[in-house]
Amino acid sequence: MAEKQIPAPRTITTKPRTSDKIFRGVIFAGALSSLVILAAIAIFLGLRGFEILAREGLSFVTGYEWFSSINSDGTAGEDPSVYGIGAMLIGTIVTALIAVAIGVPIAIAAALYLNFYSPNAIKGFLVGVIDLMAAFPSILFGLWGFNILMPSGEYWAKLLHKYLGWIPLFDVSTPFFSRSPFIAGLVLAIMIIPIVTSIAREVFSQTPLDRIQAAYALGATKWTMIRAVVLPFGYSGVVGGAMLGLGRAMGETVAVFTVLNIIFQANFQILLGAGGNVASLIILKFGEASAEEIKALMAAGLMLFLLTLLVNMLADLLVNRTVKQGR
Amino acid sequence: MSTATLNYPKPQKPWRPKQRDLVPTYLGVIATLLGTWALVEFTGLAGKLGAFGAAVLCTTVVSTFLAGRSRGKQAAKNAAVASLITSLALLAMFPVISILGTVLVRGTKGLYTGFFTTDMGLASVNDPLNVGGILHAIVGTFLMIVIATVISVPLGISTAIYLTEIRGPGSRLIRFLVQAMSGVPSIVAGLFIYSAIITGSGRGFNGLWGALALAILMLPTVARTAEEVLLLIAEDLREAGLALGATQWRTVAMVVVPAAKSGLITAMILGIARIAGETAPLLFTTGGGDATNLNPVDGVMGSIPFAIWKALISGSAESNARAWASILVLLVLVMILFFSARRLGKARR
Amino acid sequence: MTDNVKPSSLASIAAGNANRVPGKNALGTGLEARSVHAWFGKNHALADVSLDFAAGTVTALIGPSGCGKSTFIRTLNRMHEFIPTAAMAGEVLLDGRDIYASGVDVTKIRLKIGMVFQKPNPFPSMTIGENVLSGLKLAQLKQSNKEELMEECLVRAGLWNEVKDRLGAHGGSLSGGQQQRLCIARSLAVNPQVLLMDEPCSALDPGSTLRIEETIRELSETMTIIIVTHNMQQAARISDYTAFFLADGHPGMMIETGPTSQIFSNPKDKRTENYVTGRFG
Numbered sequence: 001m002a003e004k005q006i007p008a009p010r011t012i013t014t015k016p017r018t019s020d021k022i023f024r025g026v027i028f029a030g031a032l033s034s035l036v037i038l039a040a041i042a043i044f045l046g047l048r049g050f051e052i053l054a055r056e057g058l059s060f061v062t063g064y065e066w067f068s069s070i071n072s073d074g075t076a077g078e079d080p081s082v083y084g085i086g087a088m089l090i091g092t093i094v095t096a097l098i099a100v101a102i103g104v105p106i107a108i109a110a111a112l113y114l115n116f117y118s119p120n121a122i123k124g125f126l127v128g129v130i131d132l133m134a135a136f137p138s139i140l141f142g143l144w145g146f147n148i149l150m151p152s153g154e155y156w157a158k159l160l161h162k163y164l165g166w167i168p169l170f171d172v173s174t175p176f177f178s179r180s181p182f183i184a185g186l187v188l189a190i191m192i193i194p195i196v197t198s199i200a201r202e203v204f205s206q207t208p209l210d211r212i213q214a215a216y217a218l219g220a221t222k223w224t225m226i227r228a229v230v231l232p233f234g235y236s237g238v239v240g241g242a243m244l245g246l247g248r249a250m251g252e253t254v255a256v257f258t259v260l261n262i263i264f265q266a267n268f269q270i271l272l273g274a275g276g277n278v279a280s281l282i283i284l285k286f287g288e289a290s291a292e293e294i295k296a297l298m299a300a301g302l303m304l305f306l307l308t309l310l311v312n313m314l315a316d317l318l319v320n321r322t323v324k325q326g327r
Numbered sequence: 328m329s330t331a332t333l334n335y336p337k338p339q340k341p342w343r344p345k346q347r348d349l350v351p352t353y354l355g356v357i358a359t360l361l362g363t364w365a366l367v368e369f370t371g372l373a374g375k376l377g378a379f380g381a382a383v384l385c386t387t388v389v390s391t392f393l394a395g396r397s398r399g400k401q402a403a404k405n406a407a408v409a410s411l412i413t414s415l416a417l418l419a420m421f422p423v424i425s426i427l428g429t430v431l432v433r434g435t436k437g438l439y440t441g442f443f444t445t446d447m448g449l450a451s452v453n454d455p456l457n458v459g460g461i462l463h464a465i466v467g468t469f470l471m472i473v474i475a476t477v478i479s480v481p482l483g484i485s486t487a488i489y490l491t492e493i494r495g496p497g498s499r500l501i502r503f504l505v506q507a508m509s510g511v512p513s514i515v516a517g518l519f520i521y522s523a524i525i526t527g528s529g530r531g532f533n534g535l536w537g538a539l540a541l542a543i544l545m546l547p548t549v550a551r552t553a554e555e556v557l558l559l560i561a562e563d564l565r566e567a568g569l570a571l572g573a574t575q576w577r578t579v580a581m582v583v584v585p586a587a588k589s590g591l592i593t594a595m596i597l598g599i600a601r602i603a604g605e606t607a608p609l610l611f612t613t614g615g616g617d618a619t620n621l622n623p624v625d626g627v628m629g630s631i632p633f634a635i636w637k638a639l640i641s642g643s644a645e646s647n648a649r650a651w652a653s654i655l656v657l658l659v660l661v662m663i664l665f666f667s668a669r670r671l672g673k674a675r676r
Numbered sequence: 677m678t679d680n681v682k683p684s685s686l687a688s689i690a691a692g693n694a695n696r697v698p699g700k701n702a703l704g705t706g707l708e709a710r711s712v713h714a715w716f717g718k719n720h721a722l723a724d725v726s727l728d729f730a731a732g733t734v735t736a737l738i739g740p741s742g743c744g745k746s747t748f749i750r751t752l753n754r755m756h757e758f759i760p761t762a763a764m765a766g767e768v769l770l771d772g773r774d775i776y777a778s779g780v781d782v783t784k785i786r787l788k789i790g791m792v793f794q795k796p797n798p799f800p801s802m803t804i805g806e807n808v809l810s811g812l813k814l815a816q817l818k819q820s821n822k823e824e825l826m827e828e829c830l831v832r833a834g835l836w837n838e839v840k841d842r843l844g845a846h847g848g849s850l851s852g853g854q855q856q857r858l859c860i861a862r863s864l865a866v867n868p869q870v871l872l873m874d875e876p877c878s879a880l881d882p883g884s885t886l887r888i889e890e891t892i893r894e895l896s897e898t899m900t901i902i903i904v905t906h907n908m909q910q911a912a913r914i915s916d917y918t919a920f921f922l923a924d925g926h927p928g929m930m931i932e933t934g935p936t937s938q939i940f941s942n943p944k945d946k947r948t949e950n951y952v953t954g955r956f957g
Contacts, residue, residue, distance in 0.1 A: 016575070023576035024493055030485025034504040034550070037543055041515065044523040109415035117413060120760055126420070128669070133423045135665045137604020138513075139632050140654055143639055144426050147647070152376065190422045197419065210797040214859070217755060217791035219783045219866060220814035221405035228814055232801035244510070251512025253607040258639060279514050283610065294526065301518040305511065312510030316503070335723060338715040338763030341776040342754065348778055398781045401816050 041305060049299025052083055052292070060299060062086045064264055066281070068293040083296040085303060090266045091181065091275040092304070095256065096249035098185025098270060103192045104242045110193070111200035112226060127201070134194035138255040145187040146258040153183040157271045172272040179261040180273040187255055192245035199241030199319060203234040240318030247311040251304065253279040278304045355393050359385040379421075383414040427658075434655025437648040446629070448618030452638045452646040461653050463619040463629040467534060470623050471613075471630060472599055474538035475545050480595050482542075483549030487594075491557040492565075492579050502554075509547035516543040517608030525612070532614030534628030540608035545598040552597050556590030557583065593671045600664040604657055606632035631657045686952060687941030689912040702732030704771050704869035706900050707752065707789070712766035713927075714747050714756060721747050723927035725766075727919055729870070734892060734901045736911035736936065739921030740956070744928025745904045748921070749872050752902065753789040754782050770869070787815055790868035794875040796855035798847040798862070805843035807858055811866040825865060833861035834891045853884025860891060871895065873903040877910065889914050908952060912940055920948045 016024070046053075053060055063084020110130065114123060157177045164170045207230045215225040257280045267275035282297050282304075289297060344352075362385035367378055387410040395403030442460040450459030486505060490498050520540045524530060560583055568578035584591070609615070614627030615637060631653060638650035707729040714722035722744040729735050737745045750756040751764055754775060767774040775785045798807045808826045812819050819825055826843070830836040835857040839850070850858060856876060863871060873892070877885040892901055892914050905911050911918050918940075919933035932945045943949045950956055 020575045023574075023579075024495070027485045027489045027493060028495065030482050031489035031501050033482045033546065034486060034501060034508050037546070038504055038508055038511075040523065041511070041519045041543075044519055045515075048522045048526055106415050106419050109412045110419040113412050113416035117409060118416075126416075129420060129423055131669075132662070132665060133426075135600055135661055136426065137606070137632065137657060137661060139604060139606045139635050139639070140426065140430070140658065143635065143650055143654055144422075144429060146639070148425060148429055152374065155374070156376070193419050193422075208797070210793055210795055211799060213755065213758070214791075214793060214797045214799075215810075215814055216758070217753065217786055217793075218811040218814050218862065219787040221401050221783055223405045223408040224401070224814045224816070228799065228801075228810065232799075247510050251510075251514065253512070253514045254636065279512065279607070282514060282518065283607070286611065291527075298518065298522050298526075301515055301522075305515045308510055308512055308515075309507055313503075313507055315510075316506045333723075335720070336711075336713060336765040338713070338720075339765050340757070340763050341778070342757045342782070345778050397779075401783065402781070404816075 042302070045298050045302035045305060049295050049297075049302050052296040052299045053302075056083055059084055059086075061089060061303065064266060066264055066285075066296075068285075068290060068296070081292065081296075083293075083299070085278055085281065085300050087264045087266050088262075088276050088278045088281045088300070089303070089307075090268075091260075092250050092277040092279070092307075094268065094270065094275065095181045095184045095188060095260070095277055096246050098181060099188030099192055099249040100242055100246050101189075102185065103189035103245060104196055106189070107193045107196035107241075107245075108200055108238060110197045111204055112230075114197075114201055115204045116222060116226065116230075130194050130197050134198065138191065138252060141187055141191050141255040142258050145183075145255060149187060149190075150178070150183055150259055153186050154178060157182055161271050169268065170271055172269050174272070176273045177271055178273045179259055180271050181260070181267065181275050182270045184256040184260040184277070185249075185270070187259055188249040188252055191252065191255055192248050195248060196238075196241045196245045199244065200234065200238050203237035203241070203319075204230055207233045236318045236321050240315045240321075243311055243315035243318065247308045247315060250277075250311065251279060251308045253283055256280060257283055351393050351397070355389040359389050362389070376421075379414075379418070383410070386410050386414070430651065430655050430658050433648065433651035434658075435652075437652025438655070442652065446617060446619045447634070450617075452641045452649055453643045454645060456645060456648055456652075459649075461631060461634050461656065463617060464631040464634040464653065465656075466619050466621065467613070467616070467628045467630040468603065468632075470621070471534050471538040471541060471609075471628065472603065474535065474623060475541040475602060476595060476599060478538070478542040479545040479549055479598060483546050483594070483598070484553050484591060486546075486550040487553035487557050488579060490554050492575070492583065505547050505550050508543075509551065511543070512607075513544055513605050514607040514611075516540045517611035519543070520608070521611040532612060532627045533625060534613060534620070534623030537609045537613035537628060537630065538623065540612050541602040541605060544605060544608065545602045548601045549594050549598040552594035553587075553591055556587050556594060559590070560586050589671050593668050596664050596668040596671070600661055600668065603661055603664065604632055606636050609633050610636065631660075686908055686912045687937060689909060690937040690940045702869075702896075702898055702900060703867075704731055704788070704900070706731040706733075707870050707902070708769040709748075709752065710767045710769065712748065712751055712768065713764060714744070714751055715761075715763040716759060717761035717763075720927040722751075723929050725921075725930045727930060727933060729900050729902055729917075731869075731900050732896060732898075733916045734896045734903065734914055735917045735919060736915035737902065737904045737919050737921060738906075738908060738911050738951070739928075740923075740951070741906075742928075743921040743923035745921050746874055747928070748930075749791075749874055749902060749904050752870075752872055753786055753791055755786075755791065783815065787811075787817075787866045788868055789870045789872060790863035790866065791872045791874065792856070792859050792863055792876045795879055796852060796859050798850075798855050798858050800846065800848040802847050803844045804839050804847060804850070804858060807847045808861045808865055811862055815866060817866065829861040829864040832864055832891070832895065833857045834887055835861055851884075853880045853887065856880060856884065856888060857891065860888070860895075864895075868899060870900045870902065873901065875904050875906060878906060885910070908940075912936060920945075920951060922947055922951070 056063065060083060063082065064087040065082045065084050068081045114127060118126060154177045157180065160170055161172060211229045212225060215229050220228065256277065260276060260280050261273045262276035262280055262284055263274040265274055278300055282300055285293060285297060359382065363378065363381045366381035387407055390410050391403045391407040394406035437456050439457050441457065443465065444462055445460035446463035447459045486501065489495060490502055517540045520536050524536055564582055564586060565578055568582040609630050609632060613630060613633065615633040616627035616629045620626050620628050635650050635653045638646040638653065709725055709727045712722065712725045725748055737749065739745055747756065752768055756762050756764060768776060770788060799810055802810060805826055808829050809822055827836060830839065835854060838854060877888055889910065895901060903915065915936045917933065918936045920931045920939065921928055922931050932939065932943060932948045939948065940952055943952060
């Protein structure tokens with residue numbers, strides 16, 4: 001019995017019409033804009049800052065001194081300039097971590113509340129309030145933070161120091177509580193709460209309903225259900241959201257400039273008004289900077305760019321893993 | 328059977344607590360209020376935040392006790408967690424209320440009729456409040472928004488169309504890059520324009536450079552929202568267009584985009600809302616002029632955020648009041664944009 | 677789907693089952709629904725259902741789609757009230773006491789009245805062993821010999837031999853039929869008196885279906901089982917009693933109930949006869 005030959009699949013080709021070819025080309029060029037811009041940012045900042053980076057080497061990132069000996073009129077001073085953003089990098093990371101430590105638990109609680117506890121009648125309104133807060137410009141937080149939050153924050157910092165000052169983190173070498181990383185972290189926390197809440201809310205709302213019902217059918221209370229089903233499901237998504245908040249907190253400038261002191265020392269006593277962060281440094285020095293110092297500031301901007309890029313990429317990976325795949 | 332009048336009972340919700348069951352709850356509320364008052368009186372907790380903290384503590388303790396007494400340990404834990412979660416969620420709302428209230432109260436003090444029609448060309452931020460205004464800032468912000476929109480909206484929509492309609496090679500990379508770009512700090516955008524265009528070239532600050540920096544920040548927002556909106560357009564609409572013999576570009580331009588029109592407008596509005604209040608990029612690119620300047624390519628340009636910045640930095644009582652008044656204007660602008668985008672978004676569904 | 681099956685063949689299947697005696701070791705005294713109504717907002721979905729489920733029996737609820745069977749079964753373990761617009765009327769008595777009475781702890785009710793869902797839903801963040809015991813963890817029940825209980829539940833669910841060597845494996849790594857048996861084992865761990873099953877086999881292949889039907893027969897020795905099913909042969913195979921629901925434009929109602937063999941061989945109501953002979957459905 002002869003075997004029937006199964007034919008090979010035909011190759012089907014389409015030649016797009018000219019108008020479509022042009023269309024695709026134009027759209028593709030537009031879409032490449034993101035790639036071009038990101039590359040350009042890295043290139044230009046790198047080019048301009050290269051001289052300082054080459055000269056300082058690794059100590060640009062690890063050194064704590066920032067001293068520009070060139071006067072704004074171009075004449076060189078006596079001591080050599082040295083540029084190191086180490087103290088400011090530590091400050092950026094410390095304030096951002098404080099922001100995350102305060103803001104993320106509140107955001108997760110708010111997301112759980114909105115999804116599982118709030119009465120339906122007010123849920124829409126509350127979601128709108130949180131989304132509105134995400135739209136507030138950062139200079140608003142700067143102004144409000146300086147005028148309203150800081151006096152209150154200082155009061156709480158002093159209280160914290162009074163009762164918990166035996167922990168090294170909350171100790172202060174001099175009783176100067178104004179414009180500390182703690183207060184800056186507080187302002188940043190308030191800024192990132194809406195974003196993290198929004199992401200957490202979306203992640204939690206994707207929890208498969210049948211698993212939630214299965215937990216309830218087994219006699220779970222609301223809290224044991226959340227702990228057993230919702231939190232494991234949304235874990236990586238929420239971590240991604242927290243990292244997005246971290247990235248945002250690292251790059252913020254005008255919100256914290258007014259509530260942060262800039263002193264070139266690594267400061268881990270978060271209640272003490274010392275330290276700084278990279279973005280505030282750039283703003284502070286820019287106005288009066290000499291040509292050489294500007295190059296150093298470009299290099300600092302490059303470092304900030306790379307740091308936030310890294311954090312944000314990690315964050316997006318984590319968020320997409322949960323939201324799109326729905327474990 | 329359908330003709331007989333059936334005496335059906337009324338729908339009930341027996342799982343809702345009855346009045347009788349609520350007596351312990353009312354007692355609990357009283358206990359909470361007393362406890363809060365006591366805590367505030369006798370410890371160092373002060374102010375609204377202190378009272379809130381005391382109230383949270385008392386509520387948690389009382390509700391845990393009540394639940395545990397009637398339904399056991401599990402219910403007690405559940406009540407404790409519910410109380411904490413609700414409290415933290417309320418805490419998250421505090422800043423909004425405080426911010427809105429403060430802006431309203433302090434901002435209205437600095438307003439006067441000339442505020443919108445004069446600029447700061449002949450005034451200083453420390454002058455009394457009825458001298459000078461933000462005309463230059465409004466004009467500057469408006470011009471820069473228009474230019475930034477003209478640049479970023481076509482690029483953003485192109486990106487979205489590439490990702491949803493053409494789905495060509497590199498789509499994953501481009502989507503990834505767009506998301507990475509939305510995390511670029513605003514100060515870096517400004518610094519980039521400065522380093523690429525202004526440094527060492529002898530070119531001065533002007534509105535166009537500011538608009539470019541803003542466009543960098545606006546692009547990812549527009550692209551992401553537009554992509555979401557285009558994805559919502561059902562596949563059969565595209566197939567209908569192609570089945571009629573239309574080329575792809577005609578299908579996209581005449582079928583898909585019009586169908587997504589309101590969503591794309593939403594994307595644009597959200598992008599504008601994103602950049603309307605941005606300060607840091609303008610600090611490196613526009614020079615923050617005080618006089619009204621209608622030419623974006625010539626000379627320093629003012630903007631509302633920059634005007635606020637100048638007033639904030641100055642530190643006197645007058646300048647502070649001026650800052651609040653300006654930010655009231657900015658906030659009104661942002662809220663108009665926000666609510667327009669929401670209204671459009673709801674109308675779509 | 678059963679269509680055009682002659683009543684006599686269903687009746688003969690049911691007859692083969694008729695000599696089954698209700699389980700003597702059943703916990704509790706069964707479940708009774710009295711004049712249960714259910715609403716979703718203004719929509720009256722279920723009207724005046726009264727059914728008495730004796731301890732140790734298996735009752736099948738049959739009827740076309742949308743007639744309120746699933747809604748009814750969810751009023752039996754107070755899952756109906758999760759829907760925000762839900763309302764009900766009537767009583768559901770467990771051991772003679774209304775589970776909707778004020779002051780009743782609903783989580784304790786759900787420990788006594790368990791549920792297995794249509795789509796198998798083991799918890800993927802837990803291992804197989806942890807899944808079985810998850811009911812204890814969720815209700816925070818103390819249990820001295822967890823390993824014994826886990827083995828016992830898996831044996832009763834007919835899954836022990838297949839997973840005994842890989843209790844540490846991921847909850848989601850099993851086949852559909854195995855996952856459903858895992859869900860059954862999970863429900864058994866909290867020792868329910870009544871087990872509600874909402875079309876438990878509709879997403880499974882015939883082989884798994886038969887295994888689960890065997891399990892149901894064995895389980896009915898010690899508990900009362902109520903199963904919603906679209907499959908009339910299944911109802912004929914495993915149930916002692918059958919109740920027929922119909923919605924026909926009105927709120928869903930229970931048209932007729934009786935011993936399974938009687939419903940399939942000699943139904944009293946014309947609509948029941950039309951359904952079981954496949955004239956509609």
